[in-house]
Amino acid sequence: MPEFQTSPGMRDILAPESARWRRFVQVFADTVEAAGYEQIIPPLLEDIGVFSRVGEATDVVTKEMYDFVDKGERHVALRPEQTASVCRAFVQHRPTLPWKAWYSGPNFRYEKPQRGRFRQFDQVGIEVLGPTDPAVDVEVIALGWRFFQALGLRQVTLRLNSLGEPSDRSRYTEALRKHFGDHASELADETRATLARNPLRVLDSKRPEDALVLQSAPRIDDFFSEAAADHFARVRAGLDALGVPYTRDERLVRGLDYYRFTTFEYAGGTLDSAQNALGGGGRYDGLVEDLGGPSTPGIGFALGLDRTLLACDDEGVFAAPPTSVDVFVIDTTGGFEATVLTDEFRSAGLSADRAYDNRSMKSQMKAADRSNARVAVIIGSDELASGRAVIRPMNGGEQFTVSRATLLGDVLRVARGSEPTPTPKEIK
Numbered sequence: 191m192p193e194f195q196t197s198p199g200m201r202d203i204l205a206p207e208s209a210r211w212r213r214f215v216q217v218f219a220d221t222v223e224a225a226g227y228e229q230i231i232p233p234l235l236e237d238i239g240v241f242s243r244v245g246e247a248t249d250v251v252t253k254e255m256y257d258f259v260d261k262g263e264r265h266v267a268l269r270p271e272q273t274a275s276v277c278r279a280f281v282q283h284r285p286t287l288p289w290k291a292w293y294s295g296p297n298f299r300y301e302k303p304q305r306g307r308f309r310q311f312d313q314v315g316i317e318v319l320g321p322t323d324p325a326v327d328v329e330v331i332a333l334g335w336r337f338f339q340a341l342g343l344r345q346v347t348l349r350l351n352s353l354g355e356p357s358d359r360s361r362y363t364e365a366l367r368k369h370f371g372d373h374a375s376e377l378a379d380e381t382r383a384t385l386a387r388n389p390l391r392v393l394d395s396k397r398p399e400d401a402l403v404l405q406s407a408p409r410i411d412d413f414f415s416e417a418a419a420d421h422f423a424r425v426r427a428g429l430d431a432l433g434v435p436y437t438r439d440e441r442l443v444r445g446l447d448y449y450r451f452t453t454f455e456y457a458g459g460t461l462d463s464a465q466n467a468l469g470g471g472g473r474y475d476g477l478v479e480d481l482g483g484p485s486t487p488g489i490g491f492a493l494g495l496d497r498t499l500l501a502c503d504d505e506g507v508f509a510a511p512p513t514s515v516d517v518f519v520i521d522t523t524g525g526f527e528a529t530v531l532t533d534e535f536r537s538a539g540l541s542a543d544r545a546y547d548n549r550s551m552k553s554q555m556k557a558a559d560r561s562n563a564r565v566a567v568i569i570g571s572d573e574l575a576s577g578r579a580v581i582r583p584m585n586g587g588e589q590f591t592v593s594r595a596t597l598l599g600d601v602l603r604v605a606r607g608s609e610p611t612p613t614p615k616e617i618k
Contacts, residue, residue, distance in 0.1 A: 199309025342507030469493030
């Protein structure tokens with residue numbers, strides 16, 4: 191066993207899976223940039239205060255952050271999520287409102303690794319700062335839905351709820367505290383611990399012993415102000431107008447304290463119900479103010495890359511792309527022909543590779559097969575002396591010889607399939 195290996199909850203992502211990750215982000219970028227979102231790349235490291243503002247009662251803050259005092263005596267943390275970083279960036283740079291931003295990249299949480307959940311995990315997400323219009327909520331939710339469609343997923347479900355205005359949420363939280371407190375003896379030990387920190391999170395419990403108490407819990411709808419009820423009705427009507435299906439879930443709450451009004455979550459229909467959340471988000475009016483900025487409403491979501499790819503695997507969609515090159519150069523002359531030709535092909539827009547260490551023709555042909563190249567270009571001593579090269583289509587077509595002067599054009603045509611493979615011939 192190697193002396194050094196990845197730490198628990200960390201892993202190496204090798205090809206072809208790394209290419210799949212890159213394509214995942216590209217599909218997301220294409221989806222949201224078509225709606226006017228622009229990329230932000232926040233730092234991995236922030237002052238711990240940026241994240242402590244999300245709620246002292248959350249596990250993210252109390253248990254899961256990788257935080258330390260750096261060499262400048264600053265208390266910092268690796269980001270556990272990126273919404274707070276985006277809001278910090280807004281306070282610092284004040285871009286024009288409405289600000290529509292998207293992001294991707296790794297976050298860090300010290301939690302127990304499990305299937306689809308790691309201590310270093312990647313997310314993609316969007317945030318919109320400025321508008322309170324329910325149409326923005328609809329756009330954000332629909333973009334997440336369209337992204338899953340673009341990946342080919344068809345068994346994703348959308349759960350939707352609202353936590354109302356801050357005063358609504360406060361009154362609802364107190365009603366839950368009383369209800370669960372009155373029935374504390376009927377709750378699981380772990381649930382009672384959650385109750386002491388955040389009564390809202392008790393609604394997340396999937397423990398069988400909590401089911402009856404949860405079933406009789408107060409309903410958030412009974413605490414909505416008129417404005418909150420109207421906002422939620424308009425969000426639902428907008429999703430209906432777009433044909434985005436959803437399920438109303440009155441028990442859906444988000445794990446961070448800054449959420450208000452709309453909350454939502456996407457779930458993978460093929461995943462285990464206890465670990466099926468692909469991502470979610472909601473409106474978080476108040477977070478910008480907590481970070482020292484002006485009153486600025488916001489809404490967004492974050493989607494987990496790992497679980498979404500697990501859902502893709504289950505549905506048989508969005509597979510890792512095959513690793514391949516357009517051209518593989520086989521050079522048995524021991525000189526620089528392979529070096530020159532691969533550079534020439536790459537400059538022309540083709541992907542090209544070669545073998546090294548002056549290996550035999552047989553060994554280099556095996557390497558060409560492994561590369562999944564469309565075309566092999568062969569240079570031996572006879573070809574070098576006569577200024578020629580052999581083109582071998584790797585799809586089973588017959589090889590043919592061409593002049594070195596026309597090699598690039600002939601390879602481009604064969605590799606790109608713009609013309610049929612020429613009839614075998616000798617160049618005199």
